[in-house]
Amino acid sequence: MTAPVVDPVRSAPAPKRAPAFAPARPQLRVLRAGEHDTGSDQRRLVRQLAIVATVVAALCLFGVVVFHVVMTQNQFRLDALRSDASERQGEYDRLRLQVSQLESPDRVVSDAQTRLGMITAPKVIYLTPSVDEPGSQPSSTANSSTRSAATDGSGWAAVKPLLAER
Numbered sequence: 387m388t389a390p391v392v393d394p395v396r397s398a399p400a401p402k403r404a405p406a407f408a409p410a411r412p413q414l415r416v417l418r419a420g421e422h423d424t425g426s427d428q429r430r431l432v433r434q435l436a437i438v439a440t441v442v443a444a445l446c447l448f449g450v451v452v453f454h455v456v457m458t459q460n461q462f463r464l465d466a467l468r469s470d471a472s473e474r475q476g477e478y479d480r481l482r483l484q485v486s487q488l489e490s491p492d493r494v495v496s497d498a499q500t501r502l503g504m505i506t507a508p509k510v511i512y513l514t515p516s517v518d519e520p521g522s523q524p525s526s527t528a529n530s531s532t533r534s535a536a537t538d539g540s541g542w543a544a545v546k547p548l549l550a551e552r
Contacts, residue, residue: 487493498504 499506
């Protein structure tokens with residue numbers, strides 16, 4: 387019988403190696419009652435603070451965006467109101483011009499002559515009231531009869547027919 391030929395290079399089992407990319411394992415230990423791992427507590431606290439800070443920052447940014455949206459909407463409303471006020475002011479100015487044209491004396495005279503058939507008076511007579519002195523006779527008979535009716539106590543019944551004649 388012959389002995390099997392053993393290849394010296396392959397005969398020894400190869401030692402097991404850890405992969406080069408595998409992370410190093412942390413050193414573990416058992417904690418006793420009342421003992422805390424302060425490193426993990428601090429990491430958890432830092433992680434929670436980072437999450438809270440991120441949420442607060444996101445809410446602040448959202449608030450700023452909402453504020454700008456509301457401000458832009460109000461600006462559009464303000465622009466519309468200004469445009470409407472400008473249109474109304476123009477309409478007011480046009481109507482004032484129309485009123486001033488309708489009230490002009492030349493237009494009133496021409497309208498009176500054409501539509502109403504009025505004519506210009508050939509001669510203008512100005513009347514002046516006469517001042518009656520105490521003890522003098524009144525200048526017209528109507529005045530004297532009116533005065534006498536008013537002073538003798540007969541009142542309205544006596545004055546009314548005299549006024550109806552006029």
